[in-house]
Amino acid sequence: MNSKPVNTKKSKNIRNTLATATGCLLGVTAQAQSANDWETDVSVLIYNETDRVSAFEPAISLKKTYEDDSVLGFKLIYDALTGASHNGAAESDDVQTFTRPSGKGSYETAAGDVPLDDTFRDSRGSFSVNYEQPIGRFNKMIYGGNISAEHDFTSMSGSATYLHDMNQRNTTLSFGVSFEYDDITPEGGIPVALSEMKANTQTQERAGDADTRTMSEVLFGVTQVIDRYTLVQLNYGYSQSSGYHSDPYKIVSVLDNNGDLVAANGLNGTYIYENRPDSRTKQSLYGKVKRYIGGDVADISYRYMWDDWDVASHTIDTHYRFNISDSWYIEPHVRYYQQQEAEFYRYSLSNTEATPEYVTADYRLGDMTATTIGAKVGFMAGGYKNSVRLEMYQQSGDESPSDVDALILQYNISF
């Protein structure tokens, strides 16, 4: 926002208290704590799907620019999830019974309903650090580190990006590398891939308690100033991951030739645990144009992503910020996403066909389109920058598990 600088005593006091409190929490050095120019952002996100997942996500971000133009930043996020998630099984004309991931209970889905596992409940904490270090007048390094944990998943990642300014700083080239290590410890253990789900009175075959996955990524970028009002960004990304890629909680229905359930293993249907390949190579091309238009600011971006699972997607994202005055703005946002399914995606299998080597019925790997429409309002209140964002997110695909409606509500305040 093109707002007046806020330097009131009250603002500084709150900022310093927050910075000191967070600094103590994060173990920041005394030097950083003594600084009094921390930029602080506090946000709360509410994400609510109709009949499915709800998330409550508060976050705090702190950033300080030092005299040598180096920048240190921290971000802490908490994520509380509740609700129900599609377990992968197909809808049926009959009541279906499923065993819970722990193997210690069961749940039922009524005839004609999308099978949802209603024990979906988790909380996640995530902490990240960023440090930007100028090197001479035209170069910069950015280092990042992140750790996040939830009860069945732990992730650690690190990245380094080199930026070089040229053409009187009108062109910036960047090259970054990142590495991520994930530790997956599902409720009940890792199910044996393609094994049949058993009733909770029987013993489920398990492949161990935990598994891992690693991901390496490179990102090349060019940012170009076109004229006094226009900026363009182009990126190419390449990532390779290996290890456990399946979702340990997702199953696939095996139906007879009439599409009816086949009773087995103490359940009235046959379901096998999904199996995805143990590696994935993703590539992406991304372009963004940002332009100042008579006091307002517009941006539009496009991403094409494709991988060796045969997933390919197009994403178009655009904002238009109407700067009503120096102290408030309205910013509509539209996003459109379309993806082509993974080659091993199947809504269900037939009991007369050979079981494929890889199969998933996770709708997130199926054909899908998604739209986001909403707006953000930014305003000054109490001397601080505030914003409220309200958006509708709608997914749709070939089958009803893909039909998801969600509401996104976010409040942000900057000190």
Next chain:
Amino acid sequence: MKIIISLLILSTLSLSGCSSLGVKPWERDILARDDMALDNAPMDSGFDDHIYFSKEASSGGKSFGGGGCGCN
């Protein structure tokens, strides 16, 4: 892959050759505005990346695509 790398090298070379593109240092008043930063709402983009990573089969593009969550 080779085509993409060639395209990137070509676009980089052409950009460095186009010194007519861009502005002089004293013409950066508008580009220096907060709302003209390429990512002027990093909290929003952070939340969005996480939502879309969890609900779709794609990630990354504008930045690294790792998720740091077991949601996909």
